[in-house]
Amino acid sequence: MGTFPYKNARRNKIVPPNGEKKLLLHSCCAPCAGEMMEAMVESGIHLTVFFYNPNIHPVREYEIRKNENIRYCQKLGIPFVDADYDVDRWFARAKGLEWEPERGARCTLCFDMRFERTALYAHEHAFSLWATSLGISRWKNMEQINASGHRAGRAYPNVSYWDFNWRKGGGSARMYEIAKREQFYQQEYCGCVYSLRDTNRWRAQSGRQRIAIGKNFYDETPPRPSPQKPQMELPNGPKGC
Numbered sequence: 001m002g003t004f005p006y007k008n009a010r011r012n013k014i015v016p017p018n019g020e021k022k023l024l025l026h027s028c029c030a031p032c033a034g035e036m037m038e039a040m041v042e043s044g045i046h047l048t049v050f051f052y053n054p055n056i057h058p059v060r061e062y063e064i065r066k067n068e069n070i071r072y073c074q075k076l077g078i079p080f081v082d083a084d085y086d087v088d089r090w091f092a093r094a095k096g097l098e099w100e101p102e103r104g105a106r107c108t109l110c111f112d113m114r115f116e117r118t119a120l121y122a123h124e125h126a127f128s129l130w131a132t133s134l135g136i137s138r139w140k141n142m143e144q145i146n147a148s149g150h151r152a153g154r155a156y157p158n159v160s161y162w163d164f165n166w167r168k169g170g171g172s173a174r175m176y177e178i179a180k181r182e183q184f185y186q187q188e189y190c191g192c193v194y195s196l197r198d199t200n201r202w203r204a205q206s207g208r209q210r211i212a213i214g215k216n217f218y219d220e221t222p223p224r225p226s227p228q229k230p231q232m233e234l235p236n237g238p239k240g241c
């Protein structure tokens with residue numbers, strides 16, 4: 001079995017269920033998807049990246065996250081599907097859940113909406129297997145994501161959701177290493193306007209600066225706090241997505 005080292009972390013070759021060689025990957029952002037994309041290419045899996053994230057607000061943040069993902073797809077030669085930014089439909093579904101905490105009911109509907117669309121695309125374009133990058137982030141509840149994934153997948157008998165634990169087997173460590181190597185944009189909040197509001201509130205209470213959209217990028221030099229450059233929310237990771 002091949003291993004794919006990168007500095008301190010290794011990933012064993014990934015073997016999809018039923019010997020599948022083709023996969024549709026719902027991507028939330030380049031930092032989360034990057035490790036999975038690289039590991040799949042190295043494992044001989046023919047993947048297509050599907051970017052459907054109408055939750056991301058504002059549109060400037062959405063475009064930055066999307067373009068970072070396109071940049072890495074082009075580097076690895078992976079097809080990229082740019083799905084709708086149907087943000088009005090997202091807000092309609094989230095109505096009444098504006099004050100839900102992260103990992104609560106609003107996040108369940110957010111995952112459901114994104115995965116329903118991914119499963120539909122898989123069904124319509126002859127992908128029998130799909131996965132998401134959302135579960136690799138330790139900010140997320142993997143059980144919540146997998147429940148949404150299986151719910152969406154059940155709508156199409158010819159399509160299966162792959163609930164592989166991408167954090168294990170070196171995945172989490174490689175995710176950060178690759179994000180730094182590629183100098184990906186580092187988002188500082190999950191994505192929706194409510195997570196932006198709540199993160200800024202928390203920052204204000206902690207005496208920290210507000211989120212500055214489009215400012216932070218990963219790099220391989222250790223971060224040094226300075227009055228001009230706000231410290232990262234965590235020393236080694238994105239604020240989910």
Ligand code: SF4
Pocket residue numbers: 055056102103106107108110111190191192193194195241
């Ligand atoms: S906090 Fe994140 S997962 Fe939850 S609803 Fe907002 S964007 Fe979606």
